Amino acid sequence: MALLITKRCINCDMCEPECPNQAISMGNDIYQIDVNRCTECVGHYDTPTCQQVCPIDNTIVIDPQHVENQEQLWEKFVVLHHTDLL
Structure with a gap:
Protein backbone atom coordinates (compact mmCIF):
# COMPACT_ATOMS: atom_id res chain seq x y z
CA MET A 1 0.00 0.00 0.00
CA ALA A 2 1.23 3.41 -0.76
CA LEU A 3 0.75 6.07 1.84
CA LEU A 4 -1.33 9.22 1.53
CA ILE A 5 -0.84 12.62 3.14
CA THR A 6 -4.19 14.00 4.28
CA LYS A 7 -5.42 17.57 4.51
CA ARG A 8 -4.27 17.60 8.14
CA CYS A 9 -0.77 18.30 6.74
CA ILE A 10 0.71 21.56 8.08
CA ASN A 11 3.59 21.67 5.56
CA CYS A 12 6.20 21.40 8.28
CA ASP A 13 8.79 19.98 5.85
CA MET A 14 9.64 17.04 8.12
CA CYS A 15 8.60 14.15 5.85
CA GLU A 16 10.05 15.08 2.47
CA THR A 49 9.81 7.22 8.31
CA CYS A 50 7.37 9.87 7.12
CA GLN A 51 4.83 8.65 9.67
CA GLN A 52 7.49 8.57 12.38
CA VAL A 53 8.61 12.17 11.86
CA CYS A 54 5.19 13.72 11.23
CA PRO A 55 4.21 15.87 14.23
CA ILE A 56 0.46 15.56 13.55
CA ASP A 57 -1.19 12.20 14.33
CA ASN A 58 -3.07 10.45 11.53
CA THR A 59 -1.85 12.81 8.82
CA ILE A 60 -0.04 10.16 6.79
CA VAL A 61 -2.27 7.14 6.30
CA ILE A 62 -2.59 4.06 4.10
CA ASP A 63 -3.97 5.03 0.71
CA PRO A 64 -7.06 2.85 0.13
CA GLN A 65 -6.80 3.53 -3.62
CA HIS A 66 -3.37 1.87 -3.84
CA VAL A 67 -3.37 -1.38 -1.90
CA GLU A 68 -0.17 -3.44 -2.17
CA ASN A 69 1.12 -6.37 -0.14
CA GLN A 70 4.63 -6.70 1.30
CA GLU A 71 5.87 -8.66 -1.72
CA GLN A 72 4.65 -5.96 -4.13
CA LEU A 73 6.27 -3.25 -2.02
CA TRP A 74 9.55 -5.21 -2.01
CA GLU A 75 9.44 -5.61 -5.79
CA LYS A 76 8.86 -1.87 -6.17
CA PHE A 77 11.85 -1.20 -3.91
CA VAL A 78 14.04 -3.47 -6.05
CA VAL A 79 12.99 -1.75 -9.27
CA LEU A 80 13.49 1.73 -7.78
CA HIS A 81 16.96 0.96 -6.53
CA HIS A 82 18.16 -1.20 -9.44
CA THR A 83 19.34 -4.05 -7.26
CA ASP A 84 19.49 -7.76 -7.94
CA LEU A 85 17.60 -8.73 -4.81
CA LEU A 86 14.77 -10.71 -6.42
Missing part, protein backbone atom coordinates in the same frame (compact mmCIF):
# COMPACT_ATOMS: atom_id res chain seq x y z
CA PRO A 17 13.77 14.88 3.34
CA GLU A 18 13.24 11.63 5.30
CA CYS A 19 11.76 9.64 2.40
CA PRO A 20 14.41 7.19 1.13
CA ASN A 21 12.52 6.74 -2.16
CA GLN A 22 12.06 10.44 -2.92
CA ALA A 23 8.32 9.79 -3.09
CA ILE A 24 7.27 12.96 -1.24
CA SER A 25 7.04 16.36 -2.88
CA MET A 26 5.12 19.59 -2.44
CA GLY A 27 1.73 19.53 -4.14
CA ASN A 28 -0.56 22.48 -4.81
CA ASP A 29 -1.46 23.00 -1.15
CA ILE A 30 0.17 20.22 0.87
CA TYR A 31 2.83 17.57 0.46
CA GLN A 32 1.90 14.57 -1.66
CA ILE A 33 3.20 11.03 -2.07
CA ASP A 34 3.98 9.49 -5.44
CA VAL A 35 2.33 6.06 -5.28
CA ASN A 36 4.79 4.74 -7.86
CA ARG A 37 7.73 5.48 -5.54
CA CYS A 38 6.25 4.79 -2.09
CA THR A 39 7.26 1.42 -0.64
CA GLU A 40 6.20 2.31 2.92
CA CYS A 41 9.97 2.17 3.52
CA VAL A 42 10.09 -1.58 2.78
CA GLY A 43 13.70 -2.31 1.91
CA HIS A 44 14.94 0.58 4.05
CA TYR A 45 13.28 0.65 7.48
CA ASP A 46 10.85 -1.35 9.60
CA THR A 47 8.27 1.43 9.62
CA PRO A 48 7.53 4.36 7.29
